[in-house]
Amino acid sequence: MTHASTDSLLAALRWRYATKLFDPARKIPADVWDAIEESMVLTPSSFGLQPWRFLVIEDPALRAKLRTESWNQPQVTDASHYVVLTARTDLTEKDIDTWIHCLADAQGREPDAIAPLRGMIAGFAETMSCEDRHQWNKRQVYIALGQVMAAAAVLGIDACPMEGISAGGYDRLLGLEGSGYATAVGCALGYRSGEDKYATIPKARFPREQVVRHL
Amino acid sequence: MTHASTDSLLAALRWRYATKLFDPARKIPADVWDAIEESMVLTPSSFGLQPWRFLVIEDPALRAKLRTESWNQPQVTDASHYVVLTARTDLTEKDIDTWIHCLADAQGREPDAIAPLRGMIAGFAETMSCEDRHQWNKRQVYIALGQVMAAAAVLGIDACPMEGISAGGYDRLLGLEGSGYATAVGCALGYRSGEDKYATIPKARFPREQVVRHL
Numbered sequence: 001m002t003h004a005s006t007d008s009l010l011a012a013l014r015w016r017y018a019t020k021l022f023d024p025a026r027k028i029p030a031d032v033w034d035a036i037e038e039s040m041v042l043t044p045s046s047f048g049l050q051p052w053r054f055l056v057i058e059d060p061a062l063r064a065k066l067r068t069e070s071w072n073q074p075q076v077t078d079a080s081h082y083v084v085l086t087a088r089t090d091l092t093e094k095d096i097d098t099w100i101h102c103l104a105d106a107q108g109r110e111p112d113a114i115a116p117l118r119g120m121i122a123g124f125a126e127t128m129s130c131e132d133r134h135q136w137n138k139r140q141v142y143i144a145l146g147q148v149m150a151a152a153a154v155l156g157i158d159a160c161p162m163e164g165i166s167a168g169g170y171d172r173l174l175g176l177e178g179s180g181y182a183t184a185v186g187c188a189l190g191y192r193s194g195e196d197k198y199a200t201i202p203k204a205r206f207p208r209e210q211v212v213r214h215l
Numbered sequence: 216m217t218h219a220s221t222d223s224l225l226a227a228l229r230w231r232y233a234t235k236l237f238d239p240a241r242k243i244p245a246d247v248w249d250a251i252e253e254s255m256v257l258t259p260s261s262f263g264l265q266p267w268r269f270l271v272i273e274d275p276a277l278r279a280k281l282r283t284e285s286w287n288q289p290q291v292t293d294a295s296h297y298v299v300l301t302a303r304t305d306l307t308e309k310d311i312d313t314w315i316h317c318l319a320d321a322q323g324r325e326p327d328a329i330a331p332l333r334g335m336i337a338g339f340a341e342t343m344s345c346e347d348r349h350q351w352n353k354r355q356v357y358i359a360l361g362q363v364m365a366a367a368a369v370l371g372i373d374a375c376p377m378e379g380i381s382a383g384g385y386d387r388l389l390g391l392e393g394s395g396y397a398t399a400v401g402c403a404l405g406y407r408s409g410e411d412k413y414a415t416i417p418k419a420r421f422p423r424e425q426v427v428r429h430l
Contacts, residue, residue: 003227003369003370003371004219004223004227004369006247006249006370008217008219009250009254009369009370010253010254010257012218012219013253013254013257013366014257018259031221032221034221035221035224035225037423037427038225038228038423039225039365040426040427041423041426041427042228042229042418042420044231044233044364044376046376046378048419050420050421050426052426053425053426054426054427055428055429056428056429056430058429058430062430102419102420102421103419105419106416106417106418106419107416107417107419135350138354139353139354139357140357142354142357142358142360142361143357143358143360143361143364143376144361145357145358146258146358146359146360146361146362146364146365147228147361147362147365149259149358149362150361150362150365150366150369151224151228151365154218154219155218155221155224156218161259161261161358163261174430201321201322204263204317204318205256205257205265205317206256206265206317208252208253210268211255211256211265211268212252212255212256212268212269212270212271213268213269213270213271214270214271214273215270215271215273215274215277215389
């Protein structure tokens with residue numbers, strides 16, 4: 001397999017920025033979008049549990065409503081694609097069983113053969129309150145957010161993580177209440193507009209020697 | 216800028232797995248490690264706040280001690296590099312000021328010129344309890360975890376996210392108590408051992424049609 005060079009990776013990560021204005025006329029080609037979805041599906045998660053669903057909002061009317069729950073930020077309606085990343089609100093025995101069956105299937109084994117793993121996950125889940133489990137799931141979803149933003153950058157696709165949203169408002173509009181999933185964060189993907197002044201502002205990061213320490 | 220093809224990106228993301236056994240004899244070359252550190256520094260965060268520090272543990276004795284707080288998992292000592300990703304325990308006025316100064320510097324402006332942004336962040340921070348702010352910071356750290364794992368995969372470097380650790384034990388060993396930072400998660404990076412049976416087990420993910428929904 002050919003790997004990316006360090007230069008091309010860093011060029012992509014420096015090229016990306018939180019795109020504020022998307023070009024509403026430019027759509028991500030289907031094959032590229034397919035790869036972006038697949039990159040989300042491939043996201044690593046603790047124990048492999050994948051406590052998430054990714055909602056791709058295609059209906060323009062629904063996107064307009066979500067925008068009203070997003071401080072009216074235009075990314076919600078104007079980006080080529082808009083994804084709402086949701087987290088499981090709990091981590092139940094049933095969730096664990098579903099995962100154990102999926103894992104056993106992939107490995108061509110009986111679920112009973114991986115019962116020790118099941119016990120380990122269940123023991124871990126028991127140490128937390130329901131609210132803690134939801135928080136834990138939300139952190140897993142942020143791995144997906146990191147992976148999809150990095151994947152998009154590498155593919156030359158612009159993205160904007162959307163935290164300035166009303167999760168409760170989204171849940172209502174998306175019919176998530178009582179579903180076992182709740183909105184964690186949004187992500188708009190597409191192509192920057194030539195009008196986005198943020199595209200040319202220098203990227204600001206703390207100096208590396210402050211952020212990375214060697215012990 | 217040349218972008219990666221969808222095929223090469225997906226090949227990298229499928230090639231990666233949570234490496235359980237690293238080859239202790241193989242070290243990541245300095246230039247590649249430099250790019251991995253830079254990919255962490257470049258991680259996007261909400262408002263740009265970067266509420267994190269990344270500790271690269273070089274001291275073998277310290278790595279051995281951390282391993283005892285990690286269910287004795289060999290990745291901690293055997294991977295080429297071991298990083299502890301820490302989150303700020305709060306989001307204070309001082310943190311916000313530090314960021315506003317960094318941002319203004321990067322843009323060649325006076326901090327007063329971006330006072331509205333400062334007010335917006337402070338208003339956001341006020342809506343949360345200290346514990347909520349810590350949780351929020353930890354989620355940001357998981358963006359970094361997602362970005363560094365994706366970056367490593369693209370570069371052909373193996374990685375293992377390390378959640379099975381005692382955050383409190385790590386904080387004690389790393390002298391983090393009272394520092395304003397606390398352990399969120401670890402990440403081992405290096406090269407898989409030829410002995411790692413997990414390297415050849417099929418990757419298990421829920422079917423895409425379950426995980427990705429189009430609305």
